[in-house]
Amino acid sequence: MTQENIGEQDRQRLGIVVFGSLNKGVEVRLDGSASVEDMAVGRYVTIEGQKRRFFGMVTDVSLGVTDHKLTLTPPDVSDTFISEVLAGTSIYGTLHILPMLTIGGDVASLLEGPQPVKTVPSHFSSVYLASQQDIELVFGGEDENKFYIGTPLDMETKICLNLEELVKRSNGIFGKSGTGKTFLTRLLLIGILQKGKAVNLVFDMHSEYGWQGSSEEGRMVKALKQLFPSKVAVFTLDEESSRRRKVSTDFVVTIGYDEIEPEDMVLLRQTLNLTEPATEAIYQLSRRLGKNWLQRTLDQQGSDDISELLKELSIHESTYQNLKRGLSTVRRLPFLVAHAPDSPVRRILEYLDRGITVVLEFGRYTDITAYILVANLLTRRIHAQYRERTERAMAEGSAKPQPLVITIEEAHKFLNPQVSSQTIFGTIAREMRKYNVTLLIIDQRPSGIDDEVMSQIGTKITCLLDNERDIDSVLAGVSGKSELKSVLSKLESRQQALIFGHAVPMPVVLRTREYGSAESYKGLISAEEPSRGKQAERDIEELWE
Amino acid sequence: MNAKEVQRVGEVIEASTTDFIAQCYELYQLPPLGSLVKTKDLPLELYGIVYNATTTSLEPGRRPIARGKDEASEEEIYRSSPQLLKLLKSEFSALVVGHKSSDKIYHYLPPRPARIHSFVYQCPPEEVKEFSQSFDFLNILINTKLTVSSDELIAACLRHMSQVYEDRHTFLVAAGKQLAILLGDEFNQLKAILERIKE
Numbered sequence: 001m002t003q004e005n006i007g008e009q010d011r012q013r014l015g016i017v018v019f020g021s022l023n024k025g026v027e028v029r030l031d032g033s034a035s036v037e038d039m040a041v042g043r044y045v046t047i048e049g050q051k052r053r054f055f056g057m058v059t060d061v062s063l064g065v066t067d068h069k070l071t072l073t074p075p076d077v078s079d080t081f082i083s084e085v086l087a088g089t090s091i092y093g094t095l096h097i098l099p100m101l102t103i104g105g106d107v108a109s110l111l112e113g114p115q116p117v118k119t120v121p122s123h124f125s126s127v128y129l130a131s132q133q134d135i136e137l138v139f140g141g142e143d144e145n146k147f148y149i150g151t152p153l154d155m156e157t158k159i160c161l162n163l164e165e166l167v168k169r170s171n172g173i174f175g176k177s178g179t180g181k182t183f184l185t186r187l188l189l190i191g192i193l194q195k196g197k198a199v200n201l202v203f204d205m206h207s208e209y210g211w212q213g214s215s216e217e218g219r220m221v222k223a224l225k226q227l228f229p230s231k232v233a234v235f236t237l238d239e240e241s242s243r244r245r246k247v248s249t250d251f252v253v254t255i256g257y258d259e260i261e262p263e264d265m266v267l268l269r270q271t272l273n274l275t276e277p278a279t280e281a282i283y284q285l286s287r288r289l290g291k292n293w294l295q296r297t298l299d300q301q302g303s304d305d306i307s308e309l310l311k312e313l314s315i316h317e318s319t320y321q322n323l324k325r326g327l328s329t330v331r332r333l334p335f336l337v338a339h340a341p342d343s344p345v346r347r348i349l350e351y352l353d354r355g356i357t358v359v360l361e362f363g364r365y366t367d368i369t370a371y372i373l374v375a376n377l378l379t380r381r382i383h384a385q386y387r388e389r390t391e392r393a394m395a396e397g398s399a400k401p402q403p404l405v406i407t408i409e410e411a412h413k414f415l416n417p418q419v420s421s422q423t424i425f426g427t428i429a430r431e432m433r434k435y436n437v438t439l440l441i442i443d444q445r446p447s448g449i450d451d452e453v454m455s456q457i458g459t460k461i462t463c464l465l466d467n468e469r470d471i472d473s474v475l476a477g478v479s480g481k482s483e484l485k486s487v488l489s490k491l492e493s494r495q496q497a498l499i500f501g502h503a504v505p506m507p508v509v510l511r512t513r514e515y516g517s518a519e520s521y522k523g524l525i526s527a528e529e530p531s532r533g534k535q536a537e538r539d540i541e542e543l544w545e
Numbered sequence: 546m547n548a549k550e551v552q553r554v555g556e557v558i559e560a561s562t563t564d565f566i567a568q569c570y571e572l573y574q575l576p577p578l579g580s581l582v583k584t585k586d587l588p589l590e591l592y593g594i595v596y597n598a599t600t601t602s603l604e605p606g607r608r609p610i611a612r613g614k615d616e617a618s619e620e621e622i623y624r625s626s627p628q629l630l631k632l633l634k635s636e637f638s639a640l641v642v643g644h645k646s647s648d649k650i651y652h653y654l655p656p657r658p659a660r661i662h663s664f665v666y667q668c669p670p671e672e673v674k675e676f677s678q679s680f681d682f683l684n685i686l687i688n689t690k691l692t693v694s695s696d697e698l699i700a701a702c703l704r705h706m707s708q709v710y711e712d713r714h715t716f717l718v719a720a721g722k723q724l725a726i727l728l729g730d731e732f733n734q735l736k737a738i739l740e741r742i743k744e
Binding site: 032066067069070073075079081082084085086088089090 | 714717718721722724725726729730731732733735736739743744
């Protein structure tokens with residue numbers, strides 16, 4: 001028996017293509033032997049056309065009858081004979097399939113690999129459930145660029161993400177609360193670490209990526225630092241909380257008032273309830289009072305001084321009060337000090353330069369004000385540095401800095417239409433890879449994110465979403481949107497995600513890889529072993545220099 | 546050919562393109578309704594499905610009269626009037642559903658009707674099996690207007706054919722599926738037939 005024949009036998013024939021269009025997808029009539037109840041939206045099928053093969057995804061399953069009378073006087077299906085005769089003849093199931101990729105029959109096309117679909121299979125082409133080989137052909141096996149992230153539904157094949165492509169653009173992970181965003185993000189970060197395709201800066205609001213996180217069942221699971229001790233540094237804003245959680249931190253971040261620039265405050269306008277004139281006043285005050293404007297504004301004593309200053313800058317008294325209330329909130333943040341002993345930006349860059357991923361834990365300061373302030377402040381400085389270096393590298397023709405991925409949670413607070421044009425995150429999302437800095441956005445309300453930013457996101461990974469607006473915003477601009485919509489809203493609430501975009505050849509629904517058992521850790525670290533050896537060699541060489 | 550296997554049941558006495566009528570050699574030795582019979586018109590062999598049978602007086606004008614008033618049993622009637630067996634005749638009609646030429650079976654009408662006085666045989670099980678490899682003949686049964694309802698005939702025919710198969714169920718399901726396709730928009734008729742062939 002030839003290889004081909006074995007393949008033929010493995011595959012399960014589902015039915016034949018009866019009609020359809022490229023835009024709306026094709027309709028497949030199921031054979032009598034294939035039960036509609038075994039089908040599931042999101043599953044993969046291959047269609048054997050006359051000249052080429054097509055890969056597609058099941059987006060709908062429906063029932064049909066040849067004679068309308070059947071619906072009016074239903075036959076007795078408890079009789080096995082009658083139901084056996086009718087199945088596939090008078091009563092039948094249909095699948096709606098969205099063809100996505102195609103591969104030609106000739107040698108050149110085989111070498112080229114799957115291409116986006118531009119036509120539909122001819123009438124009555126046979127449809128099969130995609131086999132392991134088919135999935136591997138499309139998604140490729142695990143290699144130095146591809147990271148195994150999960151398996152398709154009802155299959156054991158690995159689905160791999162091309163991380164090199166992934167980090168070239170900004171990416172988003174979306175999903176309702178409790179659907180596994182954090183797990184997915186952790187997996188993705190591990191993948192990026194494992195393959196060494198980029199360094200990460202994670203703004204870890206709930207302190208779950210650095211040392212350890214908890215699973216839905218409350219079990220503790222290892223996070224980045226435990227798996228890759230030499231490649232991850234944990235920074236903290238809240239030393240006490242870290243110590244209580246027995247996390248060994250590499251650096252305690254404190255930020256001096258003198259480091260806060262007016263641009264850092266602008267983003268906080270909504271959270272601090274600042275009025276438009278108050279934000280304007282910030283710029284004026286900083287111009288007038290210099291680097292230490294925040295402290296000096298708040299320290300102004302005596303009404304004479306203030307009114308003189310306000311008069312000079314033509315700031316209204318109520319505006320000043322509004323501003324002062326806001327600034328006081330900021331000043332109450334415990335990690336802000338008059339003057340920081342060490343610059344956190346410098347330290348973060350130091351680590352990033354050495355290829356070490358930095359996770360910044362927020363400890364008890366899960367307040368959104370703190371998160372926005374710190375994330376924006378640090379990112380702006382780091383982005384500026386990266387920009388400078390990239391420009392220098394381009395001028396000198398030397399190597400560009402290592403790609404940097406910045407992970408932010410609650411992204412709609414940074415990227416909503418009101419502020420996205422002003423924040424650094426909006427800029428990064430739009431500028432994309434020019435400066436080798438991209439974002440990994442984690443959010444539960446994608447509809448809150450500016451459309452312009454959403455449209456620039458390369459790969460979207462989305463867990464279950466059930467709000468109509470959220471689904472629309474995630475799927476905006478994707479071909480086969482309405483079909484994917486039905487897939488997306490039918491995802492299970494845990495461990496399932498739909499991935500589409502730049503890093504995968506076609507949209508795919510997957511069950512995320514297992515995470516949390518000793519076995520799974522081994523699998524995640526194993527690929528790292530050789531590079532760890534290399535690192536040791538490099539360290540030894542450095543010693544002798 | 547083994548005489549026991551190929552049972553001669555009668556002789557053609559009337560023939561047309563679509564059917565033929567045969568008279569039995571023995572009174573009441575009729576092939577069952579729906580059974581497959583054949584007649585030869587060499588080099589062709591014609592296949593027919595029995596759709597009707599009659600037993601009447603030999604002379605059209607003379608009707609039998611009731612004779613059993615003083616007899617103890619029905620058998621006694623024939624015993625006391627042995628001429629009866631010679632004055633009555635049994636006939637059956639068969640619908641032509643295919644033919645065999647050069648050892649190949651075709652499930653459509655032969656070019657010519659059967660010849661008068663051709664012998665009619667009951668098909669042996671192997672031949673029934675061979676003939677029923679294709680269900681194309683069902684189309685003829687459905688589309689011909691007969692004195693007997695086509696539902697009854699189809700059901701009888703399939704029941705009869707299924708007996709030669711070890712796995713009757715599979716045969717009947719396959720036949721049922723073919724009928725479901727042919728009767729795509731006639732669910733009630735399909736249902737009637739299925740009810741008659743289910744085991």
